[in-house]
Amino acid sequence: MTKDKSIFIKNIYYMLSYAFTTLKESVYDDIQKESFENIHNLFAAILAKGIGLQLKQGLYREYINRVETLPVVRGKIDMPGTIRNRLGRRQVVTCDYDELSENNLLNQILKSTVFLLLRQRDVDEKYKAELKKEMLFFSEVDQIELQHIRWSDIRFQRNNRTYQLLLVICQLLIEGSLLTTESGEYRLASFVDEQRMSRLYEKFILEYYAQEFGQRLKGFSSRALQIPWQLDDGYDALLPVMQTDITLTYGNQTLIIDAKYYERTLQTNFDVQTLHSGNMYQIFTYVKNKEAELEGTGHQVSGMLLYAKTDEDLVPDNVYQMSGNQISVKTLDLNQEFPEIAGQLNKIVEDHFMVMLPDAV
Incomplete structure (x- = not known):
């Protein structure tokens, strides 16, 4: 028997609410009143509420470096690429520029974790439906390989601090997941690991x-x-x-x-x-x-x-x-x-x- 089987699922919510006081905001009040049969429903409920709140505030954006071939100059001219274009008689310019984008690591982790949850049989349809609606606003965000996330590299500052609780839930879910051998897809474990x-x-x-x-x-x-x-x-x-x-x-x-x-x-x-x-x-x-x-x-x-x-x-x-x-x-x-x-x-x-x-x- 794994250890968290001897912890009421709701108590993990209370533990999280003290560890991350964001959970005490009124938007999460409904979660307090619900009973949960498994930890994945609890995490799905928290993510659904939290992502909904984040969408109202606006998804976090940060500058992403891009090098693209364009008909007009944007940012700095990339000379090696532009010379290759001229040699190929192409009337375009290779540009190196920074673009403010929602397609950053924090949003990629959120989207990838939600799609992990959506594939799980033990997550209730009401949570899946809410998460699917929210994912419509993540159309410009890429999914990433979950096992390649380097959590230690993530830094929170004033502009993305509201993501901290959501990313902790994602980490608990992802690092408590198992890899099935038959299909190569992630399957969530029924527990969060001891560490x-x-x-x-x-x-x-x-x-x-x-x-x-x-x-x-x-x-x-x-x-x-x-x-x-x-x-x-x-x-x-x-x-x-x-x-x-x-x-x-x-x-x-x-x-x-x-x-x-x-x-x-x-x-x-x-x-x-x-x-x-x-x-x-x-x-x-x-x-x-x-x-x-x-x-x-x-x-x-x-x-x-x-x-x-x-x-x-x-x-x-x-x-x-x-x-x-x-x-x-x-x-x-x-x-x-x-x-x-x-x-x-x-x-x-x-x-x-x-x-x-x-x-x-």
């Missing part, structure tokens, strides 16, 4: 605390921070960056949370189950270096491994006292209605910092 869900899980928890506590509890912060190595001589060549998933700070206390989304929470050695050793070493290292950084300030630093619950019988819920610091291991059950998930997250902060969330969810 992608892990990133969403981390960002969801970070943004949940930032929005629910950080915006309503004065002095509370939720950030993903880097922790500097506390070195005796300052020599840090080849040392890895210590980047926390979530660092919660309130008053004179800091709680560093490492969010872990695994198919299996525990490791087994010689039939003995234990926590993943690397996870424990990592959070301990974060805590001790942060404590050393704040030495003399009276600040207390603790750590937590927050695992997404699996179908394993043993559910970690432990608190350890290690070298003067508290290191806890908790489990977040995503297989519940969202208010219950919010309650679990609230309780972590309320118990640790001894505070109550104003107007709690």
Whole structure:
């Protein structure tokens, strides 16, 4: 059984809505009220709404370089091409120019992902019909080979920031797809792979605390921070960056949370189950270096491994006292209605910092 089978499909929507606050806009209200049988219908619904909103604002356009043979000069004359035209006695000019075009990578990814969804049997016809109508406005946009997309090259700025949520949905869909051997066409898997869900899980928890506590509890912060190595001589060549998933700070206390989304929470050695050793070493290292950084300030630093619950019988819920610091291991059950998930997250902060969330969810 794949891991996201134990997560209500609607909860992935809520996780996305915290990770990308665009989903909280009124245009997406109808999605909140729907029930979804599979994740592809959820993503199809979000894309249909989001692309519709983007069409009202206008598709993103950017300058694309073109070299074409034209009857009149446009842009710069390409001399080698123009000389070849003259030698061939053609009364045309080869021009090198930039054209503002909708046929750019962002729109190409959207179109290609939509056509991937349209080929899937488990996507409801109502979503397919809406997406097909929207694709009429993409007639000038090319489809591209999905496996060749280099996601790391995509940059968002002021003019295309509204595409960020849509491109994340596309990436989740494309990288969770399988290639069939018989027809050579893409077939969507019934799950999103563990690595992608892990990133969403981390960002969801970070943004949940930032929005629910950080915006309503004065002095509370939720950030993903880097922790500097506390070195005796300052020599840090080849040392890895210590980047926390979530660092919660309130008053004179800091709680560093490492969010872990695994198919299996525990490791087994010689039939003995234990926590993943690397996870424990990592959070301990974060805590001790942060404590050393704040030495003399009276600040207390603790750590937590927050695992997404699996179908394993043993559910970690432990608190350890290690070298003067508290290191806890908790489990977040995503297989519940969202208010219950919010309650679990609230309780972590309320118990640790001894505070109550104003107007709690």
